[in-house]
Amino acid sequence: MNSELAIRNSPPSALTTLRIAPSKGWVSLKLHELWEYRELLYFLVWRDIKVRYKQTALGATWAIIQPFFTMVVFSLFFGHLGKIPSDGIPYPLFSFAALVPWTFFANGLGQSSNSLVGNANLITKIYFPRLIVPLASVFSGIVDFLLAFVVLLGMMLYYGMAPTLNVFWLPLFVLLALVTSLGVGLWFSALNVEYRDVRYVVPFITQFWLFATPIAYPSSLLSQPWRTIYGLNPMVGVVEGFRWALLGTNTAPGPIIAVSSAAALVILVTGAFYFRRMEKTFADIV
Amino acid sequence: MSEIAIKIEGLGKRYKIGTLKRHDTLRDQLAYLVGKRFSRNGNGNHALSRGLPASQAMPDSASDTLWALKDVSFEVKRGEVVGLIGRNGAGKSTLLKILSRITDPTEGYADISGRIGSLLEVGTGFHPELTGRENIYLNGSILGMKRAEITSRFDEIVAFAEVEKFIDTPVKHYSSGMYVRLAFAVAAHMETEILLVDEVLAVGDAAFQKKCLGKMGEVARDGRTVLFVSHDMPSVGSLCSRVIVFEAGRPVMLPNANAAISYYLSMNSAERTSATWDVEHAPGDETMRITRVEVSGLDTAQTESLWLAKPIRLAMDFTILKAGMRINPVFAVKNSLGVLVFSTANYEESSWGTRHYERGHFRTVCEIPAHILNEGKYVVDATLVQETRFVRVHIDNAVGFTVVDEGTTRGDYLGEWRGLVRPRCEWHTVQANEGEMPRDT
Numbered sequence: 001m002n003s004e005l006a007i008r009n010s011p012p013s014a015l016t017t018l019r020i021a022p023s024k025g026w027v028s029l030k031l032h033e034l035w036e037y038r039e040l041l042y043f044l045v046w047r048d049i050k051v052r053y054k055q056t057a058l059g060a061t062w063a064i065i066q067p068f069f070t071m072v073v074f075s076l077f078f079g080h081l082g083k084i085p086s087d088g089i090p091y092p093l094f095s096f097a098a099l100v101p102w103t104f105f106a107n108g109l110g111q112s113s114n115s116l117v118g119n120a121n122l123i124t125k126i127y128f129p130r131l132i133v134p135l136a137s138v139f140s141g142i143v144d145f146l147l148a149f150v151v152l153l154g155m156m157l158y159y160g161m162a163p164t165l166n167v168f169w170l171p172l173f174v175l176l177a178l179v180t181s182l183g184v185g186l187w188f189s190a191l192n193v194e195y196r197d198v199r200y201v202v203p204f205i206t207q208f209w210l211f212a213t214p215i216a217y218p219s220s221l222l223s224q225p226w227r228t229i230y231g232l233n234p235m236v237g238v239v240e241g242f243r244w245a246l247l248g249t250n251t252a253p254g255p256i257i258a259v260s261s262a263a264a265l266v267i268l269v270t271g272a273f274y275f276r277r278m279e280k281t282f283a284d285i286v
Numbered sequence: 287m288s289e290i291a292i293k294i295e296g297l298g299k300r301y302k303i304g305t306l307k308r309h310d311t312l313r314d315q316l317a318y319l320v321g322k323r324f325s326r327n328g329n330g331n332h333a334l335s336r337g338l339p340a341s342q343a344m345p346d347s348a349s350d351t352l353w354a355l356k357d358v359s360f361e362v363k364r365g366e367v368v369g370l371i372g373r374n375g376a377g378k379s380t381l382l383k384i385l386s387r388i389t390d391p392t393e394g395y396a397d398i399s400g401r402i403g404s405l406l407e408v409g410t411g412f413h414p415e416l417t418g419r420e421n422i423y424l425n426g427s428i429l430g431m432k433r434a435e436i437t438s439r440f441d442e443i444v445a446f447a448e449v450e451k452f453i454d455t456p457v458k459h460y461s462s463g464m465y466v467r468l469a470f471a472v473a474a475h476m477e478t479e480i481l482l483v484d485e486v487l488a489v490g491d492a493a494f495q496k497k498c499l500g501k502m503g504e505v506a507r508d509g510r511t512v513l514f515v516s517h518d519m520p521s522v523g524s525l526c527s528r529v530i531v532f533e534a535g536r537p538v539m540l541p542n543a544n545a546a547i548s549y550y551l552s553m554n555s556a557e558r559t560s561a562t563w564d565v566e567h568a569p570g571d572e573t574m575r576i577t578r579v580e581v582s583g584l585d586t587a588q589t590e591s592l593w594l595a596k597p598i599r600l601a602m603d604f605t606i607l608k609a610g611m612r613i614n615p616v617f618a619v620k621n622s623l624g625v626l627v628f629s630t631a632n633y634e635e636s637s638w639g640t641r642h643y644e645r646g647h648f649r650t651v652c653e654i655p656a657h658i659l660n661e662g663k664y665v666v667d668a669t670l671v672q673e674t675r676f677v678r679v680h681i682d683n684a685v686g687f688t689v690v691d692e693g694t695t696r697g698d699y700l701g702e703w704r705g706l707v708r709p710r711c712e713w714h715t716v717q718a719n720e721g722e723m724p725r726d727t
Contacts (some may be wrong), residue, residue, distance in 0.1 A: 016399070018397070019395055019396070019397050019398075020384060020385065020387060020396040020397075022392055040427045043427040047420075050416065050420070051415045054415045122411050125410040126386070126388065126428055126429065127388050280389070280390040281390075284301065
C-alpha cells in the first residue's frame with residue numbers, strides 16, 4: 001500500500017535510470033540488489049520447504065531417516081566390526097554428530113547444483129538476481145537440519161552426555177557448513193547450466209567427499225601438521241567443530257577450524273564471482 | 287525530469303548457433319569442438335532449436351552466429367503504449383527479454399527510467415502443490431512485488447481471477463482456465479511505471495480475453511508506459527498509440543499505427559503491394575537504384591485485391607546516379623506456382639523507350655489491360671536493363687497482388703475458370719443450315 005503510493009506520487013525525476021548494456025568479464029556481485037530481493041528469497045525458501053515432502057508417505061521423517069540409518073550402518077561396520085576409535089565418545093553418537101551437519105551440507109550441495117536447471121522456467125522468463133536461486137535451495141535445508149538436530153539432542157540425552165559451554169560456538173559451525181555448501185553449489189549450479197555432466201558428478205563427488213571427511217573416523221588419527229592441513233577440506237572443520245562444541249571432544253580443533261573457514265570463504269567468493277560472470281548467459285543456454 | 291521512459295540505442299543481440307544447438311554435456315561440447323576443427327563446412331546442420339526460423343534470422347556468414355536483433359534504436363515516451371509486431375523470430379520477444387534483463391544485449395544499450403515489470407508468460411513460478419493464495423504471494427514476489435503490495439491488492443486479484451471459492455485449494459486441482467485467470471490477474475496487478483507484455487492476452491476463453499483487454503486498456507489510460515507484443519492486430523490497433531514492425535531483427539518505422547499494421551498484414555500474407563527503399567540501401571549499384579515498386583488498381587480504393595475486369599497498374603521509382611546510359615524498366619509477372627505469365631518493357635514508349643538518361647529520380651507506370659490475368663495470386667519482378675542487354679538491377683518478387691474475379695465477365699457460369707490467362711475473347715456464333723443433318727433417330 002505504502003509502496004504503491006510512493007510510486008504513484010514520486011515525480012519522474014526521482015525515478016532511477018537503469019542502463020542495460022553488454023557486460024564483459026568479471027562483474028560486481030551486486031549484493032545490494034540481493035538485499036532488495038530478500039522477500040523473493042524468503043518466498044522461494046518457503047516454497048521449497050512447503051513442497052519438499054508433499055505427497056510422501058513419511059513426510060518430514062525423511063530428514064531424520066537419512067542420517068540416522070547411515071549412522072546405524074557406520075556403527076555396525078566401522079564402529080563394531082572395524083573397531084575404529086572415536087575420541088572416547090560412544091561410536092553411534094560420534095558418527096551421528098558428524099552426519100547431521102554432513103547431511104545438511106550434502107543435501108544443500110545437491111539441491112543448489114540443480115537449482116538453476118530446475119528453475120529454468122523462472123530464469124528464462126523473469127529477471128531477478130540469479131544468486132537467489134542456489135541461495136534459497138541451501139537455506140531451505142535448514143528445516144531438515146533442525147529436525148535431525150533434535151534427534152541428535154535425543155541421542156545425547158540417551159547416552160547421558162551434556163553439552164559443554166562450547167555449544168555457543170555451534171551456530172558458527174552451522175554457518176561454516178552453509179557457506180561451504182553454497183560455495184560449492186554456486187560453482188556447480190553455474191557449470192550445470194552449460195554442462196549437464198554436473199548432474200552425474202555431484203553424487204559421485206559427495207560420496208567421495210564423505211569419506212574424505214572425518215565422519216566415520218576421527219581426524220585425530222592424523223598427526224600434525226597434517227591434521228591442520230586436513231582442514232583445507234572445510235567439512236573437516238565443520239565436523240570437528242560439531243563434536244567439540246556438542247560432545248566436548250578434547251581435540252583442540254582451533255587451527256583446523258581457522259583453515260576450514262578460510263578455505264570455505266575462498267570457495268564461496270570465487271564461486272559467487274564465477275556465478276555472476278556466467279549469469280548473463282544462463283537464460284540463453286539453460 | 288525526463289519525458290523519455292525507454293531509450294534504445296543501437297541495440298543488438300547475437301546468438302551463437304553453437305549455443306542454440308545446446309551442448310548438454312561436456313562430451314557433446316568436445317565432440318562439437320573437434321567436429322568444428324575437422325569440418326570446413328560448419329554451416330550444414332544448424333538446428334535452430336530456440337525458435338528462430340532460419341528464414342527469419344540473419345546468419346553471419348563469417349561464423350556460426352546469428353543476429354536475432356540488430357541496430358534497434360527508438361525512444362518511448364512516458365505514458366506511450368507501443369505495440370511491437372512482426373513474424374515469429376523477428377526479434378520482438380528478444381527485445382523484451384533484453385529490456386526485462388533476462389538476457390544481455392551483445393551491443394548497444396537501453397536506458398530505462400522507472401520500475402519495469404514484465405508479463406512475458408503468465409504463471410511463471412506457479413507451483414501446483416501450493417494453494418491459490420500461496421501462489422499469489424509466490425508469483426507476485428517473483429514478479430518483483432513487495433509483500434505489502436501483494437497484500438493490499440490481494441482481494442482485487444482474487445476477484446479479477448474469479449477464483450474466490452478455490453483460493454485455498456492447491457492449484458493442481460484448478461481447471462486450466464482458472465489457472466491462467468489467476469496467473470494473469472497477479473501479473474496484471476503489478477504497479478510499475480513500465481510494463482512489458484508478451485502475448486498474454488491469448489489465454490482463457492473469449493470472455494476472459496475481453497476482460498484482459500479491458501484491463502490492458504485501463505493500464506494504458508493510467509498513464510503507464512507499455513510495450514506490447516502481440517499477433518492479434520485488433521487488440522494492437524485498439525490499445526497502441528504507436529506500432530513498430532520487426533522484420534528479421536530490425537525495426538521498421540512507419541508513420542502511424544495503421545500504416546504499421548497494414549504493412550505487417552501485407553508482409554504476413556507474403557504479398558506486399560508496395561516496396562520502398564531509401565536511396566542508400568535500395569537495390570542497385572552506384573549507377574542506378576530502384577527505390578520503389580508498387581502495384582495498384584486504377585481505382586485507388588481497391589488495394590487489397592484487384593479485379594480482373596479492371597486494368598492493373600505497376601509503378602517503379604528509380605534513381606539514375608550516372609548519366610548517359612540507355613535504360614529500360616522491365617516487369618515480369620509470375621503466378622503463384624512461379625510460372626512466368628508475361629513480361630513487359632517500355633521499348634515502344636515514345637522517346638523514353640530509347641532515351642539516354644540524365645541523373646535524377648524517375649517514375650514509370652505500366653498499365654496491364656483488363657482481362658489479361660486469371661484469378662489468383664501473382665508476384666512481380668522488377669528489373670532495369672541497360673542497352674537492351676544488360677540487367678543492371680533485378681528485384682525478385684518485389685511486390686505481389688491478388689486478382690479477384692468480381693463476377694461481371696462470366697455470364698451465369700459459376701465454376702472454376704481454368705487457364706493461365708483470362709483474355710476476354712470475342713465470340714461469334716451463327717446458325718449454319720447448309721449441309722446435311724444425320725437422321726434423327
